[in-house]
Amino acid sequence: MKQFDARVAWQRAGQPFLDQRYSRAHAWSFDGGLTVPASSSPLSVPVPMSDPAAVDPEEAVVAAASSCHMLFFLSLAAQEGYVVDSYEDQAIGLLDVGPDGRAALVRIELRPAIRFAGRQPEAEALARLHHAAHEKCYVANSLKCAVVVKEA
Structure with missing residues (x-):
């Protein structure tokens, strides 16, 4: 078993608290x-109680899914002899009401734009690489919502 650690720290810093405006x-x-500045999303808690310049948990989940998929994709592409010059993903996460009636990320769409040097994979090979990366991705395997890859 592997352990991954993160420290999350918040301070009230003398702000009123019971009125929910902290x-x-x-x-x-x-x-x-x-250390990364973090906050609730301004879509959930309005500014100034949220910091729009900080990373919010929902964005972090979407970025983690995208990053995990990309890292496995790069490794698999190298194993198959494809040279990747660049990989850029404009991933999105959709927050809605889940099947159990609670708010949840219900879908994550990965939209990678990949540039290869030299030999270019056929559409079938590219789909196979994405499928294999998705199957191996720890983050996607940990989520309840669908993680879908849409080629850019």
Whole structure:
């Protein structure tokens, strides 16, 4: 078993609290030393209680799914002899009411635009690489919502 650590820290800093108008800004710290500003989404909690410049949990889940898929895709492409020059994904997550009636990310769409050097994969090979990357992706395997790849 592997363990992944993250530290989440928030301080009230003297703000009123019971009126629900406190800042949701906080920090995520990771084992490599990086600290990322985080907040609730302004789509969930209005500014100024949310920080639109910070990463929100929903964006982080979408980015994690995209990143995980990309990392497996790159490895699989290399194994098959394809040289990837660039990979860029404009991923989106859709928040709605889930099957159990609670708010949930109900779908994540990955839209990778991939540039290859030299030999170009046929459509069937590209679909196979995406399918294999999706099957191996730890994040996609951990989510209840659909994670769908749409070639850009």
